[in-house]
Amino acid sequence: MRVELKRAIYEANDRLAASIHEDLRRRGIFTVNILGSPGAGKTSLITRLAGVLEGPLAVIEGDVASDIDTQALRALGIKAWQIETGGDCHLNAPMIEAILKQMDVPDGAWLFIENIGNLICPAEFVLGEDMKLVVSSAAEGHDKPRKYPIIFNKSAACVLTKLDLAAAVGFDEAAFRSGLGLVAPGIPLLALNGRTGEGAEELGAWLKAARSQVS
Ligand SMILES: Nc1nc2c(ncn2[C@@H]2O[C@H](COP(=O)(O)OP(=O)(O)OP(=O)(O)O)[C@@H](O)[C@H]2O)c(=O)[nH]1
Ligand SMILES: [Mg+2]
Numbered sequence: 001m002r003v004e005l006k007r008a009i010y011e012a013n014d015r016l017a018a019s020i021h022e023d024l025r026r027r028g029i030f031t032v033n034i035l036g037s038p039g040a041g042k043t044s045l046i047t048r049l050a051g052v053l054e055g056p057l058a059v060i061e062g063d064v065a066s067d068i069d070t071q072a073l074r075a076l077g078i079k080a081w082q083i084e085t086g087g088d089c090h091l092n093a094p095m096i097e098a099i100l101k102q103m104d105v106p107d108g109a110w111l112f113i114e115n116i117g118n119l120i121c122p123a124e125f126v127l128g129e130d131m132k133l134v135v136s137s138a139a140e141g142h143d144k145p146r147k148y149p150i151i152f153n154k155s156a157a158c159v160l161t162k163l164d165l166a167a168a169v170g171f172d173e174a175a176f177r178s179g180l181g182l183v184a185p186g187i188p189l190l191a192l193n194g195r196t197g198e199g200a201e202e203l204g205a206w207l208k209a210a211r212s213q214v215s
Helices: 002-026 042-050 068-075 093-102 149-153 163-169 173-183 200-214
Strands: 030-036 057-063 079-084 110-114 131-137 157-161 189-192
Touching (some): 157 173
Parallel strands (some): 057 079
């Protein structure tokens, strides 16, 4: 009974997400669902990409509580809207449908959705995105791909942040790469320093190339 209920929830979510995706694609909007642990560097990544991507950009910020990230992005001149889930550990398609009605995302824009900081449930819910991007920081440890395989496996690329802290936290990049290769064979790994912006140009170039394949 419980399993059936879960399946029905996923199916309803998937149907709505497919219709959101169709609508966004029709308007030439490219949508990236950004996943990762609390503090991995998701908002920093959006900030850095805003500096290197051409064209309009809009952001949906997902948090359990507060509009801290939205306010931080708006202070930088980035158009951002907040979803506060009040406790839910992931965003879902109905939340995206509702917030899109309040937004004025220009045709042809980049749309970034920062999901709730969590390596488990956000992987299970499609939101209408063109791709998922997982952000993992050296500070979390090199074993994360092996321990949370689904989120890495469902992502189009993995962004590795906080490599500047690798020595301090004992992060073994080779072990991270090997675990990632096991759970998500062939997935690109891109490094980004969210504080200095090092790596943002390369990440932006990769995203533009990925976008050009779907449009
Ligand atoms: N040293 C270092 N710090 C970083 C890097 N990237 C981000 N940070 C810092 O890490 C902290 C968390 O970064 P955020 O971008 O807010 O992380 P987040 O994933 O959006 O966090 P939540 O929204 O709370 O889940 C901030 O203090 C950032 O300045 C990095 O590459 N190196
Ligand atoms: Mg954030």
